[in-house]
Amino acid sequence: MEIRQLKYFVRIVELGSVSRAAADLFIAQPALSHQMSNLEEELKVKLLSRSVRGVSATEAGEVFYRHARAMLRQMDRMRTDVQHAGDYPQGLVSVGLPSSAATLLAPPLIAEAATRYPDIQLQITESLSGHLEELVVNGRIEMSLLFDPLATDMGASRRKVSSHLDVRPLLVEDLFLLSAHGVGAGDDVSLAQAASCALALPGRSNVTRQIIDAAFQSAGLDMRVIAELDSLATIRAVVASGVGATIGSASIPGGTAGLRIQRVTEPALQRRLSLCTFDIVPLSSAAHRIVELISEVTARLVSAGQWPGASPVPQP
Structure with a gap:
């Protein structure tokens, strides 16, 4: 061969x-x-x-x-690595970012990487978690942030949850009802109240949609979906027009100006964001630096309250 x-x-x-x-x-x-x-x-x-x-x-x-x-x-x-061994890593590092995470993380990550590691070039792919996971497992990108349902064993700071993926949990994110006018007068809304809304949601292969479907099914509630869309920007436009509401992250692309944001409770809907790498191939020295930088920048955004609805991963 x-x-x-x-x-x-x-x-x-x-x-x-x-x-x-x-x-x-x-x-x-x-x-x-x-x-x-x-x-x-x-x-x-x-x-x-x-x-x-x-x-x-x-x-x-x-x-x-x-x-x-x-x-x-x-x-x-x-x-x-051989050509650029030492304290000044160089080369291309490919990173996958889900759209809602890219909205918040990409600007400070790129700025910080450019300052600390001027010889590292970031190649960022923005897509849905399912597609990004496939790219990581196939070796087309070196790492990706991926969403998955909040597990009950979140005490582990680092564990494998999928074949050939090494997973580093970064944060837990609450999901919100986003609408033009809101439901009720409070900042929170129950899942039963959210069931009264016509919803524009991502397709069934989307992780967030799977969390929503499971919650409605567990609660025995009917869900009225008027449209399924893969583009979060288009979902935001539909919501802003008043045609329907959606359930998702408060960091939706395009921002939340003009939208009513209500945290979903009873039960709370949450998802985990993790940094995933392909465990078969060792990362380059440049990629290692970016892994650590992503963790650092994400933690800083959460600590400063600049990631709406996000909290640190629970520790054991």
């Missing part, structure tokens, strides 16, 4: 086409196909499946893809 074969295979899977990969790699298509045949023959397993829609990895190919990505990334990191 050769390093170039790993590069070839990864590119075919990412582009979904042998011909496009051949053009991208500047190699003749027959030669590329021959390399993949040799690789499958050596491993005694079929790695690629061809159909009218293109080329995709088989189940064995998915496993091989993750390991190939990890090996190639580790080689890049080794080269960078």
Whole structure:
């Protein structure tokens, strides 16, 4: 097995086409196909499946893809670490941020990183937690902040909650009812009161939506969903128009000006935000610095009250 074969295979899977990969790699298509045949023959397993829609990895190919990505990334990191060993880390560090977290964290994180580590370039991907988790596990990004339901064993400051993910809990965040006019006169609203609202929510694959669905089901309450949207900015626009309300973070993109914000209680709805890394491949020295910096900046925002509804992770 050769390093170039790993590069070839990864590119075919990412582009979904042998011909496009051949053009991208500047190699003749027959030669590329021959390399993949040799690789499958050596491993005694079929790695690629061809159909009218293109080329995709088989189940064995998915496993091989993750390991190939990890090996190639580790080689890049080794080269960078050796070349820039010492007190001045350099290189590209890829970070995933859910949209609501990016709204609060990205500006101070970028500013602090630029001051402390001017030779580190941050590459930030903003998306939904589910997609970001996939990118981390596949080795496409080095780390990501991910939301998940608040667990009952939050005493552990650092534990694994998913295969090949090392998870560092950062904060616990309350969820709020956001609406144009509010429900009742108080700052809090019960889940039963929230059930009276027409809701615009993220799709069912979204972690926050899963928390909301579970709470309504547990309470035996019906939920009236008028629209499912993946864009938090669009959800905010719908809420601001008065068409419907939503349940989510008070740090919604676009801000909460003009919106009524009421903490959901009875029961309280909460989610945990954790910093996750792929545990198969060691982080570069630059990535280690950014991991620590994210933890530091997040803790500072929570302590200063600049992260609405957030509190530190409970300690044992």
